[in-house]
Structures are given as C-alpha cells and as structure tokens.
Amino acid sequence: MLSSTYQDVVEGVLALVERLEKAEQQFLQNYKEFLQTVEEGIGSVAYFYREGFEENGDRLFTQMMEGFDPISSDNMTMLYLFSQKKELGSEMQVFHEKVEKAKKIEELSSIEEKMEQLTSEFMPAFQRWKILVDNVAE
Numbered sequence: 001m002l003s004s005t006y007q008d009v010v011e012g013v014l015a016l017v018e019r020l021e022k023a024e025q026q027f028l029q030n031y032k033e034f035l036q037t038v039e040e041g042i043g044s045v046a047y048f049y050r051e052g053f054e055e056n057g058d059r060l061f062t063q064m065m066e067g068f069d070p071i072s073s074d075n076m077t078m079l080y081l082f083s084q085k086k087e088l089g090s091e092m093q094v095f096h097e098k099v100e101k102a103k104k105i106e107e108l109s110s111i112e113e114k115m116e117q118l119t120s121e122f123m124p125a126f127q128r129w130k131i132l133v134d135n136v137a138e
Contacts, residue, residue, distance in 0.1 A: 024077075024081060027077055027081070028081065028133070028136065031071065031133060032133060032134065034067065034071070035126075035129075035130050035133060038064050038067070038126070039126070039130065041060060041061075041064050042061075042064070042118065042122075042123065042126070044060060045057045045060050045061045045064075045118060046115065046118060046119070048060065049111050049114055049115050049118070050115075052111070054111050054114070057111075057114065058105060058106045058114070061102065061105055061118070062103055062105065062106065065099050065102045065103045066103065068096065068099045072096050072099075078092065081136065082132075082136065088132060088136065091128070091129065091132055092129070094125065095125050095126070095128070095129040098121065098122055098125040098126070101117075101121070101122075102117065102118075102121075102122045105117060105118070
C-alpha cells in the first residue's frame with residue numbers, strides 16, 4: 001500500500017498533467033482559430049490584388065504574417081506540441097520559413113509576382129500546415 005504522502009504527490013502530478021493537457025488543447029484550439037482567420041484574410045488579400053489595391057493587399061498580408069511572430073517555431077509551446085514527431089518539427093520549420101519570406105511581399109515589383117507568391121508558394125505551404133495542425137488537434 002502506498003503511503004498517504006506519496007499518494008498525494010501522485011494525485012497532484014496527475015492533476016497537473018490533466019491541467020497541462022487541457023491547456024495544450026486550448027492552445028491548439030486558439031491556434032486553429034488563428035489559422036482559420038488567416039485563411040479568410042488571404043481571400044481578402046487576393047481580392048485586393050485582383051482589384052488593383054496593391055498597397056492594401058500588401059499591408060493586410062504583412063500584418064497577417066506578423067501575427068505568426070509570437071507563435072513561431074521558436075515558441076516553446078509550439079516546439080513542444082509539434083516537435084514530438086520529427087516530421088512535424090521539420091514541417092513547422094518549413095512553414096515558418098515561408099511565413100518569413102511572405103513578410104517581404106512588398107519587395108516584389110508587380111501584383112502578378114505577388115499573386116504568384118501568394119497562390120503558388122505561400123498557400124500550398126499554409127494548407128499543408130493547417131492540415132497537419134488539424135491532425136495534431138484531433
């Protein structure tokens with residue numbers, strides 16, 4: 001039979017683990033909502049570019065990409081949640097490299113180049129990452 005003190009410690013640790021798991025799930029839920037917001041915003045960026053509102057598209061897209069800064073691949077929670085499986089850690093790194101490149105969209109000289117980067121480079125990486133996040137959250 002376990003001593004009362006030891007049993008109290010075990011119960012305390014189990015309660016802590018349960019709280020951490022809930023916090024992880026809440027973090028993942030918040031992150032998924034953020035990704036959904038970004039996905040919706042990308043539609044607005046594409047609309048701005050198609051309609052010739054380049055400056056508005058640049059500003060919105062850059063602001064959305066800067067939203068990833070606090071939750072980049074350097075964030076301890078992100079590292080913990082996504083680096084447990086080797087392929088997820090490398091996928092996270094690839095995605096955040098695309099985010100960093102996307103932050104420089106204003107440097108491209110034409111709307112056509114910007115649409116190309118948005119649709120051919122960023123969106124495929126974003127969609128892949130979003131699917132992986134959804135799978136982790138399940």
